[in-house]
Every structure is written in structure tokens, then in C-alpha cells.
Amino acid sequence: MQTNLADFIRNTADGDEADAILRKCVHCGFCTATCPTYHLLGDELDGPRGRIYLIKQMVEGAPVTRSTLTHLDRCLTCRSCETTCPSGVQYGRLVEIGRKHAEEKVARPLRQRALRRVLATVLPRRALFSPVMRLGQQVRPLLPRRLRDKVPVRQRPLAWPTEKHARRMLMLSGCVQPSMMPNINIATARVLDALGIETIVAPDAGCCGAFRLHLGYVDDALDDARANIDAWWPYVEQGVEAIVMNASGCGATVKEYAYLLRNDPAYSGRARRIVELTRDLSEILPAFEEQLVAATRRRGIQTVAWHPPCTLQHGQQLRGGVEKVLGALGLDVRLPVDSHLCCGSAGTYSITQPRLSYTLRNQKIERLKALEPQLIVSANIGCIAHLQSGTTIPVTHWIELVEHMLAAN
Incomplete structure (x- = not known):
């Protein structure tokens, strides 16, 4: 795909990245076969190829409309299209660039702005989210169905293992998981304990950054990434074997830290080391x-x-x-x-x-x-x-x- 970047994005990090990704696309359309929203809506603009065209027009200086933003919003960022693509188009990275610039050029309705701001403020902050979730669980039977769907039944927490082991791994506890389903983290620690591995949770580590990144609050998401690197780094220097991820959404984001912070001289090196250490549970347990x-x-x-x-x-x-x-x-x-x-x-x-x-x-x-x-x-x-x-x-x-x-x- 040939491109001619507009002045506002030419010779910028986003522009260079978008240009390289767009030039890999050969318009084959294989991606539409595995796109959930294209299956549902049957609209080319609600499939990866159509969204790629919208982003191409955007970075070439074409007007960005609310319709453009709507089609980008409808993308799940599931990245099934990346698995299908024979040309290796990194669509996930491209759509984040497209969303970032569309947000800058199109004013959302007030209701949308308010909802997204609340989500970006409450979900990543455990101190805010936990009491809200606890209250929701207490009154769950009284909630409207759509709201009740977001509030899982409260779990009775298992006991965290207390035995010390020579082998140690960090674990990201996450922002919403400890409140919604605490036994996922505890079960992880108990299984690793049975295998002779101690699980460590850095108290200052928090949201991986995914919520804010996908809602368009990119700078806030990068701050989340930096905060986690700072929280983990003392343990990295002490020689932990790995950083364990039991939420695949968090794992996918943390494995992008080196890319997200590639232009940050203070964090790029540490981010690469964090990515090297990050492992999903499914990468760790088969060896045991x-x-x-x-x-x-x-x-x-x-x-x-x-x-x-x-x-x-x-x-x-x-x-x-x-x-x-x-x-x-x-x-x-x-x-x-x-x-x-x-x-x-x-x-x-x-x-x-x-x-x-x-x-x-x-x-x-x-x-x-x-x-x-x-x-x-x-x-x-x-x-x-x-x-x-x-x-x-x-x-x-x-x-x-x-x-x-x-x-x-």
C-alpha cells in the first residue's frame, strides 16, 4: 500500500510506524474472514481492511469524522486479523495510532466522554475500584441485569501460601482481578508453591495500562507502565526468574512495554528487560x-x-x-x-x-x-x-x- 503522509504526522514516531505498517498491507482481505465485527455487521469499514483504509486516509490528511471514530471504536482489538494476515501487518499497533489521532481531531458527545473518563479513572485504580466492587457484590441481587452482569458473585478467598522457596517469581496481581476474583491470584501462588516456587507481589505495581491505552489515554497508560517497571525493578535486580501473568490481557500489554516505551531513554532499556522476563502461566507450567x-x-x-x-x-x-x-x-x-x-x-x-x-x-x-x-x-x-x-x-x-x-x- 502506497502512502503519502500529511505534514502533521510526517517524520514523527507515530507517522514512521504507521507508514511501515500500511506499506505491508496488500489489500488481500484475508483478515475479513476472521473479524468478528465484519461477520456481524457485513460492512467493509467494520473489518480490518476497511479500518486500515480509514487510518491511511487520516494520516494522509483527509478529514476525520465521527463516523471514522465510530468504526474504530467498534474494533475489539482482538487481533485475530494479525494471526490471519499473510503479510504480517501489525494491525493492533496501527489501530492504536489511528484512535489516538482520531481522538485529537473529533469531539465525542459529552456522555461518551464522561463514560470513558470514569472507566479510565476508576478501573485502573484499585483503591477506587475495590470499594465499588464490594458494594456491588453486597447489593448484587438488587442490581439491573446489565449491571449485575458486571459484578461476579463474591469469592471466599483461599489461603495464600507462606512457605519460602529458593526459586522466586513475581506476579502482577492486576487492578480489577483482586476485587472481582481474588482466587485467581491465590490459586496461581498455591500451584507455584506446590512446584517449589515462591510467588512475590510487588505492592506498588498496579494496572498494566491496557484500560487507559485502549480508551485513548495513551500518556496515562505509559505512566502505568513506568510505575510497574519501577515497582518490579528491585526484584529484577535481586534475580527473580520471571514475571508471571495469569491475565492474558495484562500479559499482552506488558509484553508491549518495550515498544510502548521505545522512545523513552529513561525506561526503554528496563522495559526490554521486563518483556524478556514476562511469561504467561501457559508458558511456565508445561515444563512442570x-x-x-x-x-x-x-x-x-x-x-x-x-x-x-x-x-x-x-x-x-x-x-x-x-x-x-x-x-x-x-x-x-x-x-x-x-x-x-x-x-x-x-x-x-x-x-x-x-x-x-x-x-x-x-x-x-x-x-x-x-x-x-x-x-x-x-x-x-x-x-x-x-x-x-x-x-x-x-x-x-x-x-x-x-x-x-x-x-x-
């Missing part, structure tokens, strides 16, 4: 397969439906690790026919684009139910909460299932 088999036992669960989050299979390009571990533990792991497609959660998408989000959720639930599972497992807090709101089949994180199977329990 024999130990896990010896440490677990069957507890009534046989058939499991696995929903791989987009941030795991497309964002991080990780496939097969979860299935390998669960299969080794004697479970029948089944994937739906549309396992490559998004469930509609996509961070705040279920709040900002509820009609599309719930349609995708309902389609995904039907595919999962067709597998006749006893349990649905996933690897991202957003997917788990979103799917659970649409079915009576229990939905949980796969590491909680592994923890449940520990023989010591």
Missing part, C-alpha cells in the same frame, strides 16, 4: 507437567471447554500450553469450532459497545454449550466474567481448576 501430575488428583471434573482469550492466542501468539497441561492431568479438553473468534469482552468493550459485545457473547456461549462441558475455563478475567453472565455452566480460570485438583487440598 510431571510434577503437576504427581501433585494432583481427579476431583469429579472430566470434560472441560477451553475458551482461549484473544490476548493469549492472537496478542501473545500462544496456543496449546493450557490444553497440554490440562490434558496431562487427565481432563478431556474441548475447543469450540469458533475458538479463534472473540467472546466480546475485550476490556471495556462490553460497556462501550454492549449490543455487539452481548451478541458475540451469546454466539460464543452456544458454541461452548454444544461441547457439553462440566466446566468452562479461560485465561483472562474479562472473558471469564463476561461468559459467566451468559450461562449457568460454571466459568473459571484454568489455574483455579489446577489448584482445585492439588492432592494436598
